[in-house]
Amino acid sequence: MIRFRPKLFDTLPGYGRAAFTQDFSAGITVGVLALPLAMAFAIASGMSPTAGIWTAIVAGFLIAALGGSHVQIGGPTGAFIPIVYAIVVDYGVQNLLIATMMSGVMLLAMGAFRLGSMIRFIPVSVVIGFTNGIAVVIFISQIKDFLGLSIDSVPGEFFGKMEVLFGAVGTMNVPTVAVAVASLAVLLSWNRVAARVAWMRRLPGPLAVLIIATAVNALFQMPVDTIGSRFGGIPQELPSIGLPDLSLGTLGKLIAPAVTIALLGAIESLLSARVADTLIDNRHDPNQELMAQGIANIAAPLFGGFAATGAIARTATNIRTGGRTPVAGVVHSLVLLAVVLALAPLASHIPLATLSAIVVIVSVNMGEWHAFSWKELKRYSAQYRLILLGTFFVTVVFDLTLAVELGMALASLFFIYRMSDLTRIERIPLEDHYGVEALSRPDGTPRILAYGVFGSLFFGAANKLEDLMLMQDGHPDVVILDLEKVINIDTTGLDALQTLHRTLQKRGADLILCDLNAQPASIVVRSGFRDTLGEGRVVANLTEALLRAQRMRGHEPELSYV
Incomplete structure (x- = not known):
């Protein structure tokens, strides 16, 4: 109004x-x-x-x-x-x-x-x-x-x-x-x-x-x-x-x-x-x-x-x-x-x-x-100096409009690069929950891998999920993504998650998401991705995700979870 x-x-x-x-x-x-x-x-x-x-x-x-x-x-x-x-x-x-x-x-x-x-x-x-x-x-x-x-x-x-x-x-x-x-x-x-x-x-x-x-x-x-x-x-x-x-x-x-x-x-x-x-x-x-x-x-x-x-x-x-x-x-x-x-x-x-x-x-x-x-100038980053001096030079020699466009474009690119650099995906050691490594147990326990995602899962950082699609850590039965430290997911990040889900499906594996904050949870629900994942694939925390992963594979959870 x-x-x-x-x-x-x-x-x-x-x-x-x-x-x-x-x-x-x-x-x-x-x-x-x-x-x-x-x-x-x-x-x-x-x-x-x-x-x-x-x-x-x-x-x-x-x-x-x-x-x-x-x-x-x-x-x-x-x-x-x-x-x-x-x-x-x-x-x-x-x-x-x-x-x-x-x-x-x-x-x-x-x-x-x-x-x-x-x-x-x-x-x-x-x-x-x-x-x-x-x-x-x-x-x-x-x-x-x-x-x-x-x-x-x-x-x-x-x-x-x-x-x-x-x-x-x-x-x-x-x-x-x-x-x-x-x-x-x-x-x-x-x-x-x-x-x-x-x-x-x-x-x-x-x-x-x-x-x-x-x-x-x-x-x-x-x-x-x-x-x-x-x-x-x-x-x-x-x-x-x-x-x-x-x-x-x-x-x-x-x-x-x-x-x-x-x-x-x-x-x-x-x-x-x-x-x-x-x-x-x-x-x-x-x-x-x-x-x-x-x-x-x-x-x-x-x-x-x-x-x-x-x-x-x-x-x-x-x-x-x-x-x-x-x-x-x-x-x-x-x-x-x-x-x-x-x-x-x-x-x-x-x-x-x-x-x-x-x-x-x-x-x-x-x-x-x-x-x-x-x-x-030396107090600030090279990106700051480039934006400042570039905008100044283009303003003087060419045109103010072009200078502002160039400055904003450079600032946006450097921001995207910085944000993507801050976004990271780390393997969560499951010894804290099982007492032993979870990937290769001889007793029939399902192979489970868990990863913590940190930062913003947006178009500039969606490629960080590519390593998971390659499955460099082996071929698990279930992959858990802990999104507690993810502040934002855009449509490109959502597409990367959907691609990961399809890749795992082709290999007979499941994807579970846990600890979603308000914005990531909203886009997962509104896009219909939660329904695509299936019931019980979006849970409150990592402990519940591990329990859900074992039950999905027909294995009664152990009592040593934290």
Whole structure:
């Protein structure tokens, strides 16, 4: 049953002035921080700064109002830059908007069918690999604007991109580099200085450098690219609402990009919500969060926006400045709306080099670079290192979707190998029950072999039963399998048991199963294998199995059983 209940509904009862004051203050702070980031991420993605701002306004409002986290702040993020840029280059802006809406439908369905917890199945090695890979791709994407290179368009493909960038190094613009380096210096030093100056602590570094660079450029008219010179400024009006141009012939081509956007959006939003939970000692609803992300990604393109998700940095800022309910996220969107309607003309003077410097800092900060040190890598297995480095390499050189697919495939294969390696079958010495070896007694006692199975009897380990089929220990009258330590049997494992049973039948021998746990017992019963084995062939324990084995062969059990 679909359950739709935003966290906002849970926080409004009893909501008072003190809570609103905290949320309002936090919302203003996050709103002014989101302004430069939204423009910078949009430009780096091949979109207009206006698209980034309206993505933050519309998606940010819906994610806060309808989400499953108390403090999540949504909007465009750095992680989407390489994906969105590649889609724009390959398919165009209109098809990006369609792919974004398709991803929204996918996210909404994932939340509605309660698949939120499944995102946590992605191994940390894959997450670190593609996160750091995305950081490198973002960094490379800023070289053009950071250095002021004269390039009409940068290819989305890695090798083509590097070839174009190296070929244009001679066109470097010195004033642009000076603005970018100065902006970078301010960003790196702002928090350090702000720790000693009270008023500076209230002004986020990205907003501070944006104000400074814009004011200097407005006064001195520096020969650098600005939002006004490249995009014609930001309209001081509400955008027209409408569906992007839809062509049924392109929908099939957009499925893969839409899946990529949905997958990354789900991962990043739920990762951000989990980080927020640890900071406020609360728990988010992953399925409600995915539904809100879906609705936001369906709605944002109607206003000219693009892909959005939960933003870890802005969410953490919201928490640090006192935000504790979704009201703070709603205020953050309204602040952005007010800034656009009141101050949009001033944005024409913002240097693109300054926005590039902001994105460079974001790319450096989003990567977990310590995970790539040899000191850290050698602590883990070779499989972990291969997954991490492989995912990173494929993300940078090829494609995020391919990288996640490769990482998940490698992780699954290594898991299967490890689980199959842990599954083992060992001979149980029956001297503990008979006092002598049971296989070759001269007094007519039936020949009985017993084996203990340990682990999971699944498709990766079903071949472990092949040795029993070969009967390397001789040809017994009865084979007993003690399954007390078996935690799971899948259909392939069941098929192996059925094959063993048929092999024994052909040789005139019987198979008895004992000590089945809940899941193995369930599949043995549901599949009809218990009936196939026959009455008394599935018993409670090894002692009962030995008694049953002798009686099946017409021999009265001895009294020395334990």
